[in-house]
Amino acid sequence: MxxxxxxxxxxxxxxxxxxxxxxxxxxxxxxxxxxxxxxxxxxxxxxxxxxxxxxxxxxxxxxxxxxxxxxxxxxxxxxxxxxxxxxxxxxxxxxxxxxxxxxxxxxxxxxxxxxxxAPGYGDIKVTLEETPDSVVLESSFNIICRITNCCERTMDLTLTLQNNQPSGLLWTGISGRQLGKLAPKENLDLRLTLIATIPGLQTISGLRITDNFLKRTYEHDELASVFIYNDSNP
Missing domain, CATH: 2.60.40.10 (Immunoglobulins)
Known part of the structure; x- marks a missing residue:
């Protein structure tokens, strides 16, 4: 087997x-x-x-x-x-x-x-190339997100960050950011920032990518998990 x-x-x-x-x-x-x-x-x-x-x-x-x-x-x-x-x-x-x-x-x-x-990613594949395993509560941290165009046409993309998810992680930075055109099979790396607000094992969610040509939005949740701990030592 x-x-x-x-x-x-x-x-x-x-x-x-x-x-x-x-x-x-x-x-x-x-x-x-x-x-x-x-x-x-x-x-x-x-x-x-x-x-x-x-x-x-x-x-x-x-x-x-x-x-x-x-x-x-x-x-x-x-x-x-x-x-x-x-x-x-x-x-x-x-x-x-x-x-x-x-x-x-x-x-x-x-x-x-x-x-x-191979897993079906649809038109857009999103992976996290760099993310920490653990983060101190109420501190910010960076991740590197890779966006890959899996379809056969060029896409014109906009990135939206949603903080209405029931998560202990909040996005910071500009939402509605224009990413520009992405050719077929090409990828784009983005450095994004989050703040840890609730202790425990928290999930990175709320990333939305819109293809402006087709007016279609792709939702990406549960990209990775990060452990948030309370560093109370003086």
Whole structure:
């Protein structure tokens, strides 16, 4: 079984179960990425020996035992450089599994190309490129917001910041700001400022982008979460 978590990065979890009557030694489990992605295995233990697996030095699976392997895939630099927006179904790679039985017999399984269904962003994709994890109550902080034109036509955009959301974060700055024209597949980075007003885990919401050509407004809420804490130390 494998699971794919959708975002700009792809996190793939491979779930492997030993359904044989005896224990098996997991000799090799890897993800061979497709030509569009780079792959980083997330199965090594932290510490001095980065090559040691989180499962320990003895890499055995007993009958009916299940083990999860996790991998992170990111688009290659040339794909990012071309401002390519992943749409539709794309190949992400193959999982290669090699094992041995307790009698030394060798087995191998390689999946067909696993596919990712890219999330539907619509005409405009909004991501936060920089945002803090935590902020002191009643202080301001900056984020960097990236706007990408995912459609096949040029858009003329206006940015509106709404503070009528039930959130502990308030936008500051000019609302109704003209962003100008944005060509297809191009992106624009904006530095925006918020003030933390309520402690706890708060969500960045209330960003509205209007396409002046079609008079259509795109609403973007729950872009990220920020923890607001009360620094009461003197």
């Amino acid at each position: 494998w699971k794919i978590y959708f975002s700009d990065e792809v996190y793939l979890e491979a779930q492997i179960q030993n359904i044989t009557p005896g224990p098996i030694y997991m000799d090799h489990v890897s993800l061979e990425p497709s030509s569009q992605y780079l792959c980083t295995p997330l199965n090594n233990a932290e510490g001095k020996d980065q090559k040691e697996m989180v499962f320990g030095k003895v890499n055995y699976l007993n009958p009916m035992d299940i083990r999860q392997y996790l991998y992170c895939l990111v688009p290659k630099p040339e794909v990012i450089k071309q401002n390519k927006v992943m749409k539709g179904v794309t190949d992400i790679g193959k999982i290669d599994i090699v094992w041995k039985t307790n009698l030394g017999e060798r087995g191998r399984l390689q999946t067909s190309q696993l596919q990712r269904v």
